[in-house]
Amino acid sequence: MTVVIVAILATSDSTAPEPEGGPDIASNHTGHGTIPSGMSIREVQAPAEKTPDIVMPTKVSRPGCEADGTCYVPQAFTAMPGYPVTWINEDSAFHSVTSGTYDMPGNLFDSGHMNPYQRYALVFDDVGEYDYYCTLHPWMAGTVLVVER
């Protein structure tokens, strides 16, 4: 199943500060926490009481995890519309959750550089297949599948 997501450019809060000391290796980074207004994807406060759905494990900042799909665990996560999909960075390095792929960045969502043990959560209102990647480590890729039950 392939869903083509038409991204809409919007004025972004590109003045939002980056976490300190983040190596800005990727120039295609779209900025911290930028979601065009009116899109059906919302950044929400990561629920503290909930076990995160998707984990960035240790050592994924080095290539290799892509071979067995363990850069984001699980690599493909299925959720219903309205569910707060939650990530946690359990590595000691910065990572991001950024829409699109390294070769074709999207602008639907972008966590910015996530510190170790930082959480990030998104609510998707529309069914679809949402690819994401890490702006710092091109081999890190995952997908959120949003389906009606």
Ligand SMILES: [Cu+2]
């Ligand atoms: Cu990364």
